[in-house]
Amino acid sequence: MSIEDIRVLTSQLAADPSSLVFLPLGEALRRRGQLEAAEKIALAGLTRYPDLADAHDLLARVLGDQGDLERAFDEWDIALRLDPRHAGAHKGIGFLFYVAGDLPKALEHLESAHAADPGAEGVAAAVARVREALALPALASAPAAGATPPVAAEPEPLPPPLPGGRAVFAGLEGAQDGLLLLDGNGLRIGGGLSAPDGTAVGDAVAAHLAGVFRDATRAARLLHLGSWTSVAGETTDANLFLCAPTPESLLLLVRDNSVPIGRLALQAERAAEAARRWLEGAA
Amino acid sequence: MRLDIVGSLESITRVRGVRGAMIVSAEEGLVVAESSMEGIDGAAVAALTAGVVARLGRATEAAGRTAPAFVHLQAERGALLAVPAPGDLLVVAVTDAAVNVGLVRLELRRAAEHLA
Amino acid sequence: MRVIEPWVAEPLERFLAESAARVVLLTTSSGQVVAQHGFTRALDVMSASALGAAIMASTEELGRLTASGASRSLSHQGPSRGLFLSAFDLPQGRWIGLVVYDRDSSLGLVRLFFDRLVGELQAVAPAEVPAREVLAADFENELNASLRSLFGR
Numbered sequence: 001m002s003i004e005d006i007r008v009l010t011s012q013l014a015a016d017p018s019s020l021v022f023l024p025l026g027e028a029l030r031r032r033g034q035l036e037a038a039e040k041i042a043l044a045g046l047t048r049y050p051d052l053a054d055a056h057d058l059l060a061r062v063l064g065d066q067g068d069l070e071r072a073f074d075e076w077d078i079a080l081r082l083d084p085r086h087a088g089a090h091k092g093i094g095f096l097f098y099v100a101g102d103l104p105k106a107l108e109h110l111e112s113a114h115a116a117d118p119g120a121e122g123v124a125a126a127v128a129r130v131r132e133a134l135a136l137p138a139l140a141s142a143p144a145a146g147a148t149p150p151v152a153a154e155p156e157p158l159p160p161p162l163p164g165g166r167a168v169f170a171g172l173e174g175a176q177d178g179l180l181l182l183d184g185n186g187l188r189i190g191g192g193l194s195a196p197d198g199t200a201v202g203d204a205v206a207a208h209l210a211g212v213f214r215d216a217t218r219a220a221r222l223l224h225l226g227s228w229t230s231v232a233g234e235t236t237d238a239n240l241f242l243c244a245p246t247p248e249s250l251l252l253l254v255r256d257n258s259v260p261i262g263r264l265a266l267q268a269e270r271a272a273e274a275a276r277r278w279l280e281g282a283a
Numbered sequence: 284m285r286l287d288i289v290g291s292l293e294s295i296t297r298v299r300g301v302r303g304a305m306i307v308s309a310e311e312g313l314v315v316a317e318s319s320m321e322g323i324d325g326a327a328v329a330a331l332t333a334g335v336v337a338r339l340g341r342a343t344e345a346a347g348r349t350a351p352a353f354v355h356l357q358a359e360r361g362a363l364l365a366v367p368a369p370g371d372l373l374v375v376a377v378t379d380a381a382v383n384v385g386l387v388r389l390e391l392r393r394a395a396e397h398l399a
Numbered sequence: 400m401r402v403i404e405p406w407v408a409e410p411l412e413r414f415l416a417e418s419a420a421r422v423v424l425l426t427t428s429s430g431q432v433v434a435q436h437g438f439t440r441a442l443d444v445m446s447a448s449a450l451g452a453a454i455m456a457s458t459e460e461l462g463r464l465t466a467s468g469a470s471r472s473l474s475h476q477g478p479s480r481g482l483f484l485s486a487f488d489l490p491q492g493r494w495i496g497l498v499v500y501d502r503d504s505s506l507g508l509v510r511l512f513f514d515r516l517v518g519e520l521q522a523v524a525p526a527e528v529p530a531r532e533v534l535a536a537d538f539e540n541e542l543n544a545s546l547r548s549l550f551g552r
Contacts, residue, residue, distance in 0.1 A: 195347025226359030312507025
């Protein structure tokens with residue numbers, strides 16, 4: 001929205017202070033980063049329309065931009081009491097729960113936002129992302145027509161190649177399935193992993209491994225064991241081995257449980273070397 | 284039963300390089316029983332080891348696998364080894380860096396079986 | 400995270416980072432809020448601080464009546480979240496910590512890092528301030544001032 005548009009809206013509001021034009025005007029000011037002005041417009045609108053969910057949603061978005069997440073939550077909460085299907089409020093509260101780490105509640109609100117407004121910007125992607133972080137089948141029960149297709153059923157994109165075209169674990173056993181390279185934030189940066197039923201699970205596992213990385217680091221530090229070098233695990237059907245090729249990356253190797261942990265350690269060492277070379281090349 | 288547990292923990296701590304062993308409640312991360320934990324903060328070992336095991340369990344679950352039946356965190360100056368036991372428990376050993384991991388794993392499993 | 404006493408901020412930040420607790424409330428034994436993290440409504444803070452102070456007071460009284468030496472810590476494990484409540488002493492008087500955690504943490508981790516938090520607070524707390532009489536109106540004003548500071552209103 002241009003400055004001229006804002007000027008027109010401002011004059012409309014001045015001519016008719018009871019007009020609902022404060023909604024697009026406040027939103028336009030918010031998008032331009034004029035948060036103080038946007039907040040004043042929203043508050044003025046709310047004095048006239050205290051029961052208008054859209055007005056509370058506008059104020060919540062402004063407060064969110066100002067970093068006042070508690071008040072933003074309160075405003076979205078009011079908006080939902082006034083209109084339990086308000087897509088913007090569900091989206092906002094879903095985002096706040098996501099930021100707070102409460103993924104089940106985040107998912108609940110994001111799915112409600114998607115159901116109320118299937119075309120809402122970014123909501124379908126957010127639902128898929130949270131479902132994957134929760135390791136749930138993506139959109140198992142589609143909330144509304146037009147929902148995006150299940151994400152977890154799609155093959156994971158191939159890892160980014162080096163400038164020369166080589167994938168990170170090229171030439172190693174399980175380069176695309178059973179070797180995973182991720183960053184400290186739990187984002188997959190190379191390799192891939194499938195569940196026994198063939199579902200691609202690399203991204204979901206990577207998200208959880210970031211927590212293992214933090215917990216292992218914390219345990220070794222607080223117990224005065226020095227830096228951790230590896231975490232090995234045995235399940236009834238697989239053995240896994242984790243190590244950190246660099247201080248900012250983590251490598252997971254998963255093999256059938258017929259492969260002993262000792263051999264996994266050797267394979268992980270080779271994969272870690274490949275990862276280091278790849279990361280240096282990609283830097 | 285209590286003597287059995289103490290005996291099992293002592294079998295673990297008899298392995299050369301093992302500094303201490305304990306039974307931990309897996310969900311709460313609290314010490315249930317411990318042996319030879321001198322110089323080691325048992326409450327910290329229990330809480331931190333249970334944290335690593337739970338987190339790794341969530342990763343294996345996301346991978347469509349079962350929960351880990353053995354976990355080994357190796358660090359520069361020591362290691363933590365854990366085996367789940369019935370009743371939502373973990374048998375945990377704190378060791379020096381150089382230790383016969385296979386032997387400790389065996390004793391941890393024996394102790395876990397005693398808890399059945 | 401919002402704090403009334405600036406010297407509380409650093410130890411509390413460390414506690415939050417290490418324990419992965421979802422909600423933390425530090426209050427005086429009379430229920431006046433000192434710091435909070437994770438609450439989304441002022442009303443929730445007021446209720447939680449009053450309830451926490453009441454629970455600790457009744458637990459201590461019960462311990463005195465039964466000569467059982469009541470514990471200064473309580474915990475409750477719900478289906479998805481756990482609650483930890485503990486009283487501790489500072490030069491400023493007795494404070495109460497209320498911690499809510501989920502499966503990202505555990506009672507063991509919360510206890511471990513809460514003990515460290517208490518140790519750090521005891522180390523950095525300013526020397527005791529002279530006690531003054533608290534009138535009902537002052538209490539109300541202080542509580543409101545605390546909430547304004549904690550919630551920015």
